[in-house]
Amino acid sequence: MNIGNASDKSGLPAKTIRYYEDIGLLKPDRADNGYRDYSMSDVHKLRFLQRSRGLGFSVEECRQLLALYEDKSRASADVKSIAKSKLQEIERKIIELRELQHTLKHLVAHCHGDQRPDCPILESISGTAGSS
Amino acid sequence: MNIGNASDKSGLPAKTIRYYEDIGLLKPDRADNGYRDYSMSDVHKLRFLQRSRGLGFSVEECRQLLALYEDKSRASADVKSIAKSKLQEIERKIIELRELQHTLKHLVAHCHGDQRPDCPILESISGTAGSS
DNA sequence: GGTAATCTTTCCAGTAACTGGAAGGTCAAG
DNA sequence: CTTGACCTTCCAGTTACTGGAAAGATTACC
Incomplete structure (x- = not known):
């Protein structure tokens, strides 16, 4: 899905979503035309970010929370x-x-x-x- | 009390306290030597600001909350x-x-x-x- | 097929809310 | 009476966006 759609579903402005990509928080696929292409999983993560930011966590803290969210290979402890x-x-x-x-x-x-x-x-x- | 003391008691850095004064959130008295002089009431307000900011309210929202906090003359409704x-x-x-x-x-x-x-x-x- | 509206892209500048550091004045201790 | 820990203002830098320009892509309509 395009960024406008992802924006509607996550509650984050498209500008902010692109900014989060710039700083390496979330890297969506790209369609053949160069448009960003967001999966439902991406949208969940964006919504997750939208919430945690609104609750007073800094972007770096959100990065940690997102790492927990995405955890696939890190050590348990x-x-x-x-x-x-x-x-x-x-x-x-x-x-x-x-x-x-x-x-x-x-x-x-x-x-x-x-x-x-x-x-x-x-x-x-x-x-x-x-x-x- | 001096700003360092107010900083310790409120949990806000002195820098931030001065910044809040700049933008008109909280105006302390001044001692004869030019030092800022914070009352306990000021410290309560600073602590209040420290908390509301940490909970994801913007400075403008905090200004409203502080206005509620300080309310002495506004209409009830x-x-x-x-x-x-x-x-x-x-x-x-x-x-x-x-x-x-x-x-x-x-x-x-x-x-x-x-x-x-x-x-x-x-x-x-x-x-x-x-x-x- | 043309073209206008509505996307999207990147890039660059501006804002909000601090944060750090310099240059200098004040104060309490020894 | 100096040393060190405060405090002052000012100005520059950072974080986390936010707005706008210029240009390409897509969709909607005739």
Whole structure:
């Protein structure tokens, strides 16, 4: 499939997909006319990248995650140790998102925007009373 | 407190804190010697920024979140509608993180790195069999 | 078959969000 | 009163895109 189609299915702009190719993240086939030709597997990987980038992983981290995703020949211990450290990071991100969620819900529920100078939320936000 | 201290407490590099000041996200007091002087409230906000950035929100989105955080005078409906749309985004991110977590756990549990050409994970990854 | 619209290609420049480093001022310790 | 660890501003470089030009390919219509 052409890049426009892959873009629609992955949620990534065509520009970004070409950029990911430039930096060696994903190399699609080429059709006889020179057009890039994406397989469904490529599209899955693009969607995977779209998600991980949106969740705050850097491109280099995404490269690692993609390597895990694509793993076909690396040593088990190696793969597992990277996966485990990524899992810890994911766990942390989920917790932080829950705290942010809690804070915003609290705001929606309790702050009425009626010119009050101090909001009780300020106490609980930014992990001051929720983590570490 | 000085910027180095604020940096330690917020987890943001001093460089980044100065950059956030440049773009108008957070304006600390200045001591008589010209040094930036951060209050605990400033540090909370920096930590808040550190987290939201790490969770994949853009600086402009963080500006909105910070405005919610700081809200003291805006109309309730306005604040609530922004907060609600951010809550949806957070909900989505949590779901995506859970799926990523599930995928990686599956990888750690079932892929042994023993040269196998196709991993069963490929089916379930990237939301193909888990969402939408 | 012609041609206009809509792809696609590469390349180069611009933006967003930092990041590093130079040149110099400030401060606490010995 | 100097040494070292801070801090300041400024300017240049990096990462991760993003927009736009110029040109080739494909499809859609007459």
